[in-house]
Amino acid sequence: MREYIILCGNNFKFIIFGLSSGIIASYFSVYNNEYTGLIIQGDFSNEILYKLYKCSIYTIIFTSLRGAIFTYQQKNMNNEMRLQIYKRLLNQNSVFYEKTSITTLMEYINNDVRIVSNMISLYINVLSRSIINIIITLYLLYLISYKLCIFVLILIPIELIISKIYERTYKYLMTGIDELNKKLNELIHETITHISIIKSYGVEDVCNEKHYEINKEIAKYYYKESYLYGINAFINFNLPIVSMIIIIIYAKYMLLTKGLITFILHYKSLIQTIKDLINIKNEMTNEYKKPYNRIMDLLKTEEINGGEYIPKKNKIIPSIQFKNIDFKYYNSPNYIFKGFNFEIKANEKIAIIGSSGCGKSTIAKLIVGIITANNGIIRINNIDIREYNNKWLKSRIGYVAQESIIFSESIANNIAYGQKSYNIKDVKKAAKLANASEFIEKLKDKYETKIEGTELSSLSGGQKQRISIARALMKNPQIIIFDEATSALDPYCEEIVQKTIKKCFTKNKEATMIVIAHRKSALELANKIYKIEDGKIKEQK
16 A cells, blocks of 8 residues: 555545545445335335435536546646656666666656556546445345345355456466567567668568467467457356346245345446456456556665765866776676776876777766766765765766767757756857857757757768767866767768867866777877776876
8 A cells, every 4th residue: 555655646635535536426326226226116206216316416426526536646647657757767777777678668658657557546446436335235235135145245256266267277378478479579679670681681581480480379379368268258247147046046935035126236236346346456467567566666776866065166176086996787797897996187188098898988987977886986086976966076077979969959959958047158169169160050040950850860970979079068077078979970070070079178178088989099189098908907108
């Protein structure tokens, strides 16, 4: 229950209102059967007709109110839960992102949140009204005939046992279908994604054969599922009829026929209510359990928020120290660094080179906080980076990655990304320093040009990268890192961006600058050159 309350959040008051409306609607709904039974038996008195009319009106009003409240609560909860989950997803440690695919992350937001919010609303709605219906119905059955009521209480567990047998049999027969569906989806995703390779090797028939074989195995499960469903449907459809016949025969044998019509109406309502409970339980077990567990596991994880330290002068001395750093990626058996030590003095302009996969970008990502070390300490200005206020520290570091990340925003908003407000003069200054102002000024809407669709495709790799550099410089950072910033560019664009980086190195004298590359051209950009080899770093002469 505590977990449900956590997920409900601010929606709990609406749940209380919905429950109250549901209880009232259920109360009058049950009494509808009572008065309907009396009318069927021939009691058309004004009193009974008035009571039936009154109960029907109250049932309609409060059922509608319950539906409206729970619908609003469900949509509102979906929105609030999405906010919670999105915040959690943004504040996880690096291992979480390594072991969780983009598809799964999107499922958290789009699929799991929707399923869980629907589940909670449906569960609370159905459970509350069902319990009230059962209690009141059993009470009315007892008033009509306590002997028949006892007999009914013996019949009901039989239906529950049959439902349990069906549930366990279904689980047993369908074991393995999830794995097959996963295998099928992987095959489809892999072949569609790499369709050019499929066609170049002419292996369409091979792919079709694999797809056919997996589908053939899945079809066997569908056959078993359909067969089992048919048996269960036959039993569930006929069992209430058989039970009703048994009750009638028993009532006649025991001379308990007085009020039998009303009793049967109540009994049919009771059976339907129990079926609703069983169905929602099965749905929760089969469809909702996994998304619910994933959501709860995510909400229980510890958020990575950093410390609270902010220097008094609101500045840092940008010296960086790596002390006994151990690091390996989650899915890798080997360490990139083991007992790694390295120091970058304040305001140094250095380059780090080395072969692909040696750990150059790992150093950059450790400084920025994209990944975290398994062991050891990284200090900036002799302070452990985990002690700094995370947001404040990130505002002092400019990071330009290999891939030019451009958002569906205006150029100005891209350059000032993450800042709630900005001065357009500062945007233009950063663009000029990044050698981006010339091509931006030629665009129709200049800095207000929205980068999407044709505008995005018309930008060259060098232009996108210069916007990324301007974004890093916009913060007037005290530490600037260029992480393989030219490796994905053609020679012409690379030369332009190299000049831009060199310009940044020359202009920003009170900043520590790091350029990471595997090409020798990095040698021209820095005062010191370091090379990483076998997890060790050495200065090059």
